[in-house]
Amino acid sequence: MEASNQASPFLGQPKKESVADCIGATPLVRLNRLPATLGIKAQVYAKLEYLNAGGSVKDRIAKRMVEKAERDGKIKPGDTLIEASSGNTGIAIALMAAIKGYKCIITLSEKMSLEKERVLKALGARVVRTPAGVPIDSPDSILSVARRLQQETPNSFILNQYTNAENPAAHEFGTAEELWYQTEGRVNIVISGAGTGGTVTGTARGLKKHSKNVLIVAVDPLGSILAQPEGLNEFKAEYKVEGIGYDFVPQVLDQAEPDLWIKTSDRDSFRYARSLVREEGLLCGGSSGATVAALVQLMEAHPELNVEDKLVVVILPDSLRNYLTTFANDDWMEEHGYNDLE
Numbered sequence: 001m002e003a004s005n006q007a008s009p010f011l012g013q014p015k016k017e018s019v020a021d022c023i024g025a026t027p028l029v030r031l032n033r034l035p036a037t038l039g040i041k042a043q044v045y046a047k048l049e050y051l052n053a054g055g056s057v058k059d060r061i062a063k064r065m066v067e068k069a070e071r072d073g074k075i076k077p078g079d080t081l082i083e084a085s086s087g088n089t090g091i092a093i094a095l096m097a098a099i100k101g102y103k104c105i106i107t108l109s110e111k112m113s114l115e116k117e118r119v120l121k122a123l124g125a126r127v128v129r130t131p132a133g134v135p136i137d138s139p140d141s142i143l144s145v146a147r148r149l150q151q152e153t154p155n156s157f158i159l160n161q162y163t164n165a166e167n168p169a170a171h172e173f174g175t176a177e178e179l180w181y182q183t184e185g186r187v188n189i190v191i192s193g194a195g196t197g198g199t200v201t202g203t204a205r206g207l208k209k210h211s212k213n214v215l216i217v218a219v220d221p222l223g224s225i226l227a228q229p230e231g232l233n234e235f236k237a238e239y240k241v242e243g244i245g246y247d248f249v250p251q252v253l254d255q256a257e258p259d260l261w262i263k264t265s266d267r268d269s270f271r272y273a274r275s276l277v278r279e280e281g282l283l284c285g286g287s288s289g290a291t292v293a294a295l296v297q298l299m300e301a302h303p304e305l306n307v308e309d310k311l312v313v314v315i316l317p318d319s320l321r322n323y324l325t326t327f328a329n330d331d332w333m334e335e336h337g338y339n340d341l342e
């Protein structure tokens with residue numbers, strides 16, 4: 001019998017009362033080969049949000065939104081949770097619904113991967129697919145269809161990640177505090193993609209309480225309109241990267257909170273996501289690649305930041321496993337004109 005006072009490698013992992021206790025406290029892992037390949041001298045660390053229980057950063061907001069709505073008496077087990085999502089928030093809410101005994105309906109654009117739909121259905125959610133590329137105020141948009149379903153469904157509730165204060169709060173009081181602790185207060189730059197904008201807004205608010213000097217960089221895909229100044233959004237195009245970018249500005253996004261906005265292409269998002277997998281072993285999604293694409297642009301535009309004593313965090317929101325039939329697949333890459341990428 002080993003002496004009980006010997007430090008156990010599992011000390012940091014006490015038993016959990018439910019899988020909801022496996023949300024947050026995600027690892028912060030140093031990148032080694034990719035920065036060298038890219039000529040980046042700064043220390044680069046990745047926040048592995050795909051290691052949350054439901055496989056994405058959105059687990060954090062789903063847990064907070066559900067628990068707050070329960071405390072406020074707005075929902076109770078047996079009710080139906082309805083949400084408009086690009087998939088990960090849907091999965092996260094469906095996971096909370098599964099463990100707490102709610103029914104769940106998720107509206108999901110046809111743009112989003114089959115993998116996300118299958119995980120949603122495996123969790124017991126009903127998935128209502130909506131046409132891709134319709135404006136958010138269209139009656140066929142994920143938001144409009146979710147609202148219609150809520151009006152038609154007794155005892156149903158929309159938590160609404162686009163307006164719910166618990167979205168950015170999950171990052172102000174969770175993600176940001178973890179990053180400050182994990183970097184021992186030495187983080188200089190954080191790069192985060194923007195979808196609802198909850199991650200970048202909340203993380204910025206949280207870190208700036210500790211230090212006004214932390215540079216917060218928000219990433220918006222070419223074709224989206226979230227970036228500031230507005231002039232950055234002139235290029236209009238469809239984009240295939242999932243989870244970031246919108247054609248409206250969600251209420252939870254404070255566009256003035258990030259210090260800098262950087263626009264990224266699908267090509268670079270998929271290129272660098274594949275590099276993160278192949279050079280760092282990080283099984284991450286396309287929007288993770290967008291943060292590295294932004295990092296490359298940042299270092300090119302501000303070489304004074306590309307020095308060894310700068311510590312950069314890139315937030316990797318979800319998993320490669322959401323995209324095995326899309327950018328992770330060489331045939332898909334060739335079909336979409338990216339056959340020149342590794």
Ligand SMILES: C=C(NCc1c(COP(=O)(O)O)cnc(C)c1O)C(=O)O
Pocket residue numbers: 056058084085086087088089090193194195196197198199200242243244285287288317318
């Ligand atoms: C808005 C949703 N996802 C956000 C998201 C984001 C952006 O996170 P926000 O905190 O919503 O800005 C980045 N990457 C991926 C893969 C994502 O799924 C959603 O899943 O409904």
